[in-house]
Amino acid sequence: MTEKSNRPLIIGGLIAAALIYGYPLLLPTPLLEPDEGLHATISQEMVEHGEWIVPTFRGEPFLDKPILYFWAQMVSLKAFGMNEFAVRLPGLMFGLLGAITTGLLAGSLFGSRVGLLSCLVSMTMFIPLALAQAAVHDVALVPWTNLVVLCLWETERAAQQTSRRRWLAGAAGMLGLAILTKALIGVAIVGVGYGLFLIFSRTVSVGSCFRLMLAIVGGAVLASPWFIAMEIRIPGYAYYYFVERHVMGFATSTQRHGDQPWFYYLPYVTLGAMPWIWYIVPILRDEWCDRAKLSAIRPQMVLLLCWFGGGLLFLSVAKSKLITYALPLFPALAILCAVSWQRFANQRMSDVSARWFVRMIRCAGSLGAVVPFVILFVCGLILGVSWSPAAWLLAITASIGSGVTWWAFEKRRFDHSAAMLSVWVASVTCLVMTWPFQLFAESHSERSLANWINRQPVLPDHLILVGERPASVLFYLFRDLRKQLSPTRFSSRRLEDFSPQTQLAPGEVLAVTHKKIAEADVNQHAIPGAFTETVGQFQMFRRDERVPSLIHVATRSAQ
Known part of the structure; x- marks a missing residue:
């Protein structure tokens, strides 16, 4: 295979990577709540305190996440400053690394052409693409799991002990x-996935099981050194994280995200792998129809199916469910899509399946x-x-690009078609x-609130957030204001906790999200004798010292 034959895929991949x-x-997108703002504030606090072991939030240990992603964010913040660019750079680079390692694994399994296709597919599946835009830890897991599978695959096929x-x-x-x-x-x-592969590929042995366990x-x-250091600094951390968060999270519904049905992941994975999954x-x-004709099981296909199926089964059985947990499953789907595309291009697909493939491309071109x-x-x-x-x-x-994708496919320029599809996404x-996301982000960010506080002559004695917890508001504060903070100076409360008799103390500021006001069906929300103004997604209330102040929140249901 020549370099020229791969040129459309390489060029399409470079353009898609630059855009995604x-x-x-380069966009002024504010940090989103709750996770992105929370993680950014934790990393910022660690940088300013010179803390590299214990993640902290408002001076208190944050025990729900391991350290590697925080380290990456800390390095980025130290290099580029306290801004959104530095916060998001690690997540985007981990997302790109996930697509590249998917291509490396696919290249090892099926050859370089499938590897390039897999890289394109991986970076343009909807959910992996979307989550790479936010600073979430799960995005950083994908490249490591890809490389683990690659290393285990090559371990069993290595001819020499060295x-x-x-x-x-x-x-x-x-x-x-x-x-x-x-x-x-x-x-x-x-x-789970690799263990099932050893069983179904009939390659399980004492040696293969021993090597898998040795790797784990x-x-x-x-x-272990970081976890041991955490246990020394925070006694009881190991029990909390591994027993309460992991074992109890798997076996019981007591943890967060523990109230979802068993089929929770199916619609997310199906829609999240668009626009490629139907290929x-x-x-x-074809694999199902040919299963009786095979003289031997195709180990590469078995590996991908066991990786996806075993991982999906494990996540579905667990009580605690969240879509980000399923990110390591998407590379298996990306490689399967690329294999299907390559088989069609090489005319190694059955007539019935080839007709299905053509109809899918035409349908995708019309929708695109x-x-x-x-x-x-x-x-x-x-x-x-109204948009500009x-x-x-x-x-x-983009619409013309979809038409070009369709045209290239009809002209049997399949690599051009795949590359154009990735550029379209x-x-x-x-x-x-x-455009749309900027408006959405502004309505789910605390940046405007922080800018309002930065403009005040003094830091509020107590800021109460209703509908949000303090997170990125701390990140955006001027550094000299952050130095004045104590854990109790910012707090969050429920709207239901307030009554007409609740007093607003001097120096106290109340910030209620418009979403929370709408959800509570509030008919009248005011503080008699208080100043009120709109700041981003918040309605702000400050006491007027000349008159007594009461918080008056009367809902229609109460009336």
Whole structure:
């Protein structure tokens, strides 16, 4: 395979990567609540206090996440300053690394062409693409799990003991990084998936089981120094994190996100893998129809199916569920999509499946031509705004790109078609990020509140947030104001906790989100004798010292 034959995929991948992982850094998007703002504030606090072991939030230990992602954010904040660019850079780079490692794994399994296709598919699936834009720890888990699977695969196929030991050491090292990123989730998904692969591929043996366990133990040993340091600094941390958060989170509904049904992940994975997932159907049909004709099981396909199926089963059985937990499953889907695309291009697909594939491309081309306009129209109706001509021009460009994708496919330029499809997804991402998402972000951010506080002559004695918990508001404060903070100076309360007799003390400021006011069906929300003003997503209340002040929140239901 020549470099020239891969050129469309390489060029398409570079354009898509620049638009998805580079362009968002240039936008003035505020930090989103709750997670992005919380994690950014924790990393900022660690940098300013010179703390590299214990994550802290408002001076208190934050025990719910391991350290690796915080380290990455701390390095970025020290290098680029306390701004959104530095906060989001690690997540976007981990997202890009996840797509690259998906390509490396696919290249090892099926060859370089499938590797390039897998990289394109991985970076343009909706949920991995969207979550890479936010500073969440799970995005950093994907490259490590990809590399663990790659190292385990090469370990079993190494011809020499020296090479096998190197690959096994690599698997242990990547598992160590996975544990420092999300503790046992990555280990469980890889362990269950690879264990099922050994069974169904009929390659299970004492040696293969021993090597898998050795990699897991090695990863745990490599990650253990930080966990030991945490236990020394915060006695009881190990029990809380591994027993209460992991064991109890898996077995009981007592933890957060523990009230979801068993099928919680199915719609998210199906829709989150768009616009590529339906191309898996033809290849799965062929594999099922050919199962009786095979003289041997195709180990690469078994690995991908066990990786996805085993991981999905494990996550579905667990009581605590969250869509970000499923991110390590998407690379398996991306590789399956790429394999299907390549088989169609090489005319190695059955006639029935090939007809399905063609119909899917034509349907995708038709939908892709109208999707950009639908996005702007629907978002405009919901948000009550009119978009600029530049927004509609980009929508027209994306629509034309969808037509070019269709045209290239009909001309049997399959690599050009795949590359254009990835660029189309990236263009739609830019459209959403530049216009609708900016309005959404402003309504889910505390940046405007922090700017309001920065403009005040003195820091409020007590700021009470209703509908939000203090997070990125601390990140955006001037540093000299942050130095004045104590854990009790900012707090959050429920709207239901207030009554007409609740007094607003001198120096106290109340900030209520408009969303919380609407949810509570508030008919009258005012503080007699107090100043009130709108600041971003908040309605602010400050006491007027000349008259007594009461918080008066009367709901229609109460009346």
